[in-house]
Amino acid sequence: MISAWSAADVRAAEEPLLVAGVPLMERASFALATVVAGDLRARRRSVRGAGVALLVGAGNNGGDALHAGAVLAGRGAAVTAVLTSERFHAGGRAALTRAGGRVVELFVAPDRLGAVVRDVAASDGVLDGLVGIGARGPLRGPAADLVTALRRAAGETGAAPWVVAVDVPSGIGVDDGAVAGPVLPADRTVTFGCAKPGLLLPPAALLAGEVSAVDLGLGLEGAPAVRRLEAADVARSWPVPGPADHKYTRGVVGVVAGTATYPGAAVLTATAAVRAGAGMVRYRGSGDVGRVVVGARPEVVAAPGRVQSWVVGPGVPAGPEAADAGADDGQHERGRAGLAAAAGRLAGTAGGPVPAVVDAGGLDLLDDRVPPWFVLTPHAGELTTLLRSRGEDVRREDVDAEPLRWARRAHELTGATVLLKGGVTVVVGPGGAYAQADGPGWLATAGAGDVLAGVLGAMLAARSAEVVEHPARAAEVAAAAALVHGRAAHGTNPGGPVAALDVADAVPREIAGLLSS
Numbered sequence: 001m002i003s004a005w006s007a008a009d010v011r012a013a014e015e016p017l018l019v020a021g022v023p024l025m026e027r028a029s030f031a032l033a034t035v036v037a038g039d040l041r042a043r044r045r046s047v048r049g050a051g052v053a054l055l056v057g058a059g060n061n062g063g064d065a066l067h068a069g070a071v072l073a074g075r076g077a078a079v080t081a082v083l084t085s086e087r088f089h090a091g092g093r094a095a096l097t098r099a100g101g102r103v104v105e106l107f108v109a110p111d112r113l114g115a116v117v118r119d120v121a122a123s124d125g126v127l128d129g130l131v132g133i134g135a136r137g138p139l140r141g142p143a144a145d146l147v148t149a150l151r152r153a154a155g156e157t158g159a160a161p162w163v164v165a166v167d168v169p170s171g172i173g174v175d176d177g178a179v180a181g182p183v184l185p186a187d188r189t190v191t192f193g194c195a196k197p198g199l200l201l202p203p204a205a206l207l208a209g210e211v212s213a214v215d216l217g218l219g220l221e222g223a224p225a226v227r228r229l230e231a232a233d234v235a236r237s238w239p240v241p242g243p244a245d246h247k248y249t250r251g252v253v254g255v256v257a258g259t260a261t262y263p264g265a266a267v268l269t270a271t272a273a274v275r276a277g278a279g280m281v282r283y284r285g286s287g288d289v290g291r292v293v294v295g296a297r298p299e300v301v302a303a304p305g306r307v308q309s310w311v312v313g314p315g316v317p318a319g320p321e322a323a324d325a326g327a328d329d330g331q332h333e334r335g336r337a338g339l340a341a342a343a344g345r346l347a348g349t350a351g352g353p354v355p356a357v358v359d360a361g362g363l364d365l366l367d368d369r370v371p372p373w374f375v376l377t378p379h380a381g382e383l384t385t386l387l388r389s390r391g392e393d394v395r396r397e398d399v400d401a402e403p404l405r406w407a408r409r410a411h412e413l414t415g416a417t418v419l420l421k422g423g424v425t426v427v428v429g430p431g432g433a434y435a436q437a438d439g440p441g442w443l444a445t446a447g448a449g450d451v452l453a454g455v456l457g458a459m460l461a462a463r464s465a466e467v468v469e470h471p472a473r474a475a476e477v478a479a480a481a482a483l484v485h486g487r488a489a490h491g492t493n494p495g496g497p498v499a500a501l502d503v504a505d506a507v508p509r510e511i512a513g514l515l516s517s
């Protein structure tokens, strides 16, 4: 698991160590230099003679870059620091100069920007130490001008140098992942003490490259702001069936999905649930769709009975007009019944509440407040509609710009656990926030969301009572489903296009791989 703490939590954890005289900057900058030296060796065989540019801001982030630059200069690199502010880390500058590095004071000669940009762009490696966790708002002043000019140069020539971000790519929203101004995209981020939320959250996470954390022994306490599950976390909590298990202990998934015109979503959802290890999949939607589903997956039972998680809505049209016009094949009514059962409100039926996955058209069927063991799985457009229906003045662009904020708002407004689909999937529930980046861009294809809903339905059914009793678990299970789904997409055709049904078909092999590694 990767855990990210807020800037304030990191500062609070650093404080006692600094008071005790622990040389945190020395440790951080030496580790940074070691990583950069490794990259330079991998890219051009040797550190000696490599051209390294340091982009240096006013604070300790610039100090880290200067000290790391001094270490690299000591190993024979040709290091140039570009100072963007009249304030800079004096000790770092002195160390760099002693080691033979050069300093360019961009802040006293802004007219040199063009020449500086050419030199930086031609270097073998760039360390971005403009701002770190002390940043206030988007980059401004000479730092912003420099990054803007470097981005423009990269756009014009198509050639961008290797960029290592110091602690974070300068200018990202450290705590919220926002990108409100110019940011130099990094190939790698070397982060200190622990990951920061902005390194996991979109859109900033997409600018961080590969993230490596340097352990500073910070002793962070309390819950992290954002987590990211890794394969081992998912494997550790996977309910591997034992000899005493049977289909009801494995979990039965009830599915209401698709319409007669669009039965594919139902096939994909049911297939994914079967493939993810459901004890049984019960199709509870319209009869016409049910025949298609059973034709595709003979394991599916199209009859009433016990259900341990519901999946409601994939491929079901949204909007009351659809139901009025009969275009929903009566799926809205069946979906409502499934959700009432999941909430434990269905009169006359045995069994208590069970988890539910609510997707696409199912999102229209929700009461104002729903239990936290309901996992809503909207994409950004659907989340916008959901939020607007509850009085929020929000546009799709706002959700794209701040996915965590708006997923959290939807959680607060509905009470549900919210899984916001995207290149990075964000999950917010009573158990906290997760950000998963497991799937390739190729996964953005029709039907992929139906497969995710089926995988999540099976995973919730297997943990049905546990999730209802401890709803904080719902977010973790949802994040785990995103991981399985994303990795299955990689697995089905590494580096190339994927089809949704192929992703579902790759799920069993992916789970076996997780469990055996």
Ligand SMILES: NC(=O)C1=CN([C@@H]2O[C@H](COP(=O)(O)OP(=O)(O)OC[C@H]3O[C@@H](n4cnc5c(N)ncnc54)[C@H](O)[C@@H]3O)[C@@H](O)[C@H]2O)[C@@H](O)CC1
Pocket: 014, 018, 024, 025, 026, 028, 029, 057, 058, 059, 060, 061, 062, 064, 130, 131, 132, 133, 134, 135, 136, 137, 138, 139, 140, 141, 143, 166, 167, 168, 192
């Ligand atoms: N506190 C510590 O003990 C450690 C801190 N470390 C480094 O120190 C960093 C934090 O240092 P600081 O607190 O000095 O803060 P930063 O270096 O992140 O930046 C703050 C400085 O940048 C300027 N600034 C703020 N917002 C700006 C903006 N939007 N545009 C342009 N300039 C802006 C401010 O004038 C301020 O002087 C961490 O990110 C990390 O790199 C590491 O050396 C590890 C130890």
Ligand SMILES: [K+]
Pocket: 061, 128, 129, 130, 131, 132, 165, 166, 167, 168, 169, 170
């Ligand atoms: K930085």
